[in-house]
Amino acid sequence: MSGNKNFVLGVYDDEDLLLKAIKDVRQSGVKIYEVFSPFPVHGIDDVLGYKGSRLSVAAFIFGLLGTTLALTMQIGMMTFDWPMIIGGKDFFPFPTFIPVTFELTVLLGAFGMCGTFFVVSNLKPWAKPRIFDLRITDDKHIVAVDLDKNSMSEEEIKKALAASGAQEVNNKSFE
Amino acid sequence: MSDEKYIFSAGAKKNIFIVLAVGIVLAVLGVILMNSGGHHDAHGTDHVVEAAASHGDHAVAAHDEHGAEAAGEHHGGYHWTHRLKANLWINNLFFTGLAIIGVFFICIQYVAQAGWSVGVKRIPMAMASWLPIAGVLMAVVWLLSNHELFHWTHASLYDVNSPDFDAIINDKKGYLNFGFYMGRMVLFFGVWYVLFLQIRKHMLAEDIEGGVNRWKKLVGLSAVFIVFFGYSSSIAAWDWVMSIDPHWFSTMFGWYVFASWWVSGLAFIAFVAILLKDKGYLSVVNANHLHDLGKFVWGFSIFWTYIWFSQFLLIYYANIPEETIYFVERLKSDFYSKIFFMNLVVNFVLPFLLLMTRQSKRHARILKVVCPIVLVGHWFDFYLMITPGVLKENGDFGFLEVGMMMIYASAFVYVVLHSLAKYPLVAKNHPMYNETLHHHI
Numbered sequence: 001m002s003g004n005k006n007f008v009l010g011v012y013d014d015e016d017l018l019l020k021a022i023k024d025v026r027q028s029g030v031k032i033y034e035v036f037s038p039f040p041v042h043g044i045d046d047v048l049g050y051k052g053s054r055l056s057v058a059a060f061i062f063g064l065l066g067t068t069l070a071l072t073m074q075i076g077m078m079t080f081d082w083p084m085i086i087g088g089k090d091f092f093p094f095p096t097f098i099p100v101t102f103e104l105t106v107l108l109g110a111f112g113m114c115g116t117f118f119v120v121s122n123l124k125p126w127a128k129p130r131i132f133d134l135r136i137t138d139d140k141h142i143v144a145v146d147l148d149k150n151s152m153s154e155e156e157i158k159k160a161l162a163a164s165g166a167q168e169v170n171n172k173s174f175e
Numbered sequence: 176m177s178d179e180k181y182i183f184s185a186g187a188k189k190n191i192f193i194v195l196a197v198g199i200v201l202a203v204l205g206v207i208l209m210n211s212g213g214h215h216d217a218h219g220t221d222h223v224v225e226a227a228a229s230h231g232d233h234a235v236a237a238h239d240e241h242g243a244e245a246a247g248e249h250h251g252g253y254h255w256t257h258r259l260k261a262n263l264w265i266n267n268l269f270f271t272g273l274a275i276i277g278v279f280f281i282c283i284q285y286v287a288q289a290g291w292s293v294g295v296k297r298i299p300m301a302m303a304s305w306l307p308i309a310g311v312l313m314a315v316v317w318l319l320s321n322h323e324l325f326h327w328t329h330a331s332l333y334d335v336n337s338p339d340f341d342a343i344i345n346d347k348k349g350y351l352n353f354g355f356y357m358g359r360m361v362l363f364f365g366v367w368y369v370l371f372l373q374i375r376k377h378m379l380a381e382d383i384e385g386g387v388n389r390w391k392k393l394v395g396l397s398a399v400f401i402v403f404f405g406y407s408s409s410i411a412a413w414d415w416v417m418s419i420d421p422h423w424f425s426t427m428f429g430w431y432v433f434a435s436w437w438v439s440g441l442a443f444i445a446f447v448a449i450l451l452k453d454k455g456y457l458s459v460v461n462a463n464h465l466h467d468l469g470k471f472v473w474g475f476s477i478f479w480t481y482i483w484f485s486q487f488l489l490i491y492y493a494n495i496p497e498e499t500i501y502f503v504e505r506l507k508s509d510f511y512s513k514i515f516f517m518n519l520v521v522n523f524v525l526p527f528l529l530l531m532t533r534q535s536k537r538h539a540r541i542l543k544v545v546c547p548i549v550l551v552g553h554w555f556d557f558y559l560m561i562t563p564g565v566l567k568e569n570g571d572f573g574f575l576e577v578g579m580m581m582i583y584a585s586a587f588v589y590v591v592l593h594s595l596a597k598y599p600l601v602a603k604n605h606p607m608y609n610e611t612l613h614h615h616i
Contacts, residue, residue, distance in 0.1 A: 042615050043615060052533065056532070056533070060531075087492055087493075087494055088494055089494075095484075095487065095488055095491050095492075096488070096491075096492065098484065098488070099488070
């Protein structure tokens with residue numbers, strides 16, 4: 001069927017083997033789509049060659065937005081819209097703005113970062129998750145390879161996965 | 176298992192002595208410039224002329240002027256020894272802080288049962304060897320110059336018949352009196368040092384024996400130290416810094432001084448760790464450990480700012496004259512206000528922005544720039560705590576300040592490196608040695 005996504009899955013049962021396998025498989029030229037594991041594996045982002053998350057950039061921008069919003073709001077209200085003398089301060093009592101500015105920076109930074117993460121990870125309530133193998137929530141690690149993203153043939157990829165120590169090599173396709 | 180030992184090379188010693196010599200030259204130069212009067216022309220105020228004129232009989236003048244001071248007019252007889260003593264006190268406090276933070280750092284690592292810090296623990300241990308020297312210096316400087324540094328030490332303030340009589344200070348007599356004050360100082364340094372010696376004894380015994388018995392004892396000892404330090408650091412801050420302005424008080428002050436000490440101590444530990452790595456030592460310390468130290472420096476720079484601002488905001492908002500006087504002294508002066516704002520930039524804005532990203536904390540190059548900035552910045556924080564209270568509007572920053580800082584810094588670094596070379600550089604039998612090797616974040 002056209003439009004189908006076809007994957008080859010390598011199944012591993014040991015995280016040390018998995019780390020070595022990922023290195024070997026990538027060395028043989030296979031592009032890995034994603035690795036699924038039941039628990040966090042230390043050092044997996046290094047062997048997968050991930051450059052580190054850019055989520056912090058989003059957090060910074062949202063934080064900056066919070067700072068700007070808080071200062072604009074307070075200065076707009078207290079200095080221009082309805083100036084009031086409070087505690088003998090002038091109409092621009094900057095130090096008193098800092099707590100609110102801090103709170104809004106943190107709030108928007110946190111919300112913005114979470115929202116960005118949900119969007120990037122496709123975690124919307126109506127999203128249909130692709131379940132590659134039920135055993136990834138139990139005791140198996142899965143290395144998924146997207147056949148369309150690889151120039152190598154299916155046979156070669158399967159051979160590389162098997163050579164790296166995979167217990168099973170399976171096919172999986174999604175509509 | 177490594178049996179690494181730091182070798183305090185002749186080259187390093189020579190560099191330290193060069194810094195010491197330059198410091199002495201600068202300090203002497205500063206004193207000469209002050210006495211020739213050239214250094215103070217910039218101020219051009221009447222007091223300076225007065226002070227310069229009354230150089231010869233400074234001791235008498237200083238005492239005579241205290242009546243005027245108590246009445247709220249700060250025309251104190253100003254002499255270069257005043258400024259020297261203020262400098263001694265600033266440096267005493269700053270370097271005492273670095274030393275005691277050494278013990279405190281070790282203790283929180285044990286109480287938190289942290290494994291990541293095993294590789295760097297010997298640096299704070301070496302820092303704490305400055306403690307006995309710091310205690311002696313503190314006591315000697317206090318005994319020699321309490322009248323110049325601390326207004327409340329003048330007997331006439333407590334004499335009802337004297338024109339100097341000060342009812343507010345008189346009410347604090349039960350706490351601020353010579354015997355009790357000196358007793359607290361001796362008690363704090365004594366307990367700090369005794370606990371540190373115990374901690375060091377067990378740490379070194381662990382290197383030979385291995386096992387977890389020493390470690391368990393250290394956890395207990397550390398808890399004792401932390402509880403004692405919690406009280407003593409606050410009280411020390413009231414005694415050694417806040418009582419310079421005896422009418423003024425701030426409930427945040429203990430935390431404020433602690434925060435300044437703590438972040439400088441962390442910066443010093445990180446800086447020494449990086450320099451040792453550059454020299455090829457500390458192979459157990461890698462980017463992950465530096466990342467943790469960097470997070471400490473970054474996080475506690477923000478913590479310091481938080482404390483600093485909490486103190487400032489409450490006083491600013493309440494606007495009570497007896498509280499605002501502290502900030503009025505600093506903000507209404509052209510000279511101090513510059514340092515006041517520089518303090519915030521150097522201790523908050525710079526570390527906050529420079530150490531924000533993950534990469535900047537993992538790579539020694541940026542940390543190597545930020546740590547000295549933070550150290551110098553917090554030296555200025557102490558400068559700003561002490562100088563306006565002691566020297567009033569006569570405060571200045573010149574060769575004397577730089578020279579005294581260099582003298583103290585070279586002595587401190589010499590003692591630290593000497594102690595670092597004396598013991599193994601890595602706690603190879605620490606129960607969490609293996610964990611630190613595999614530390615990964």
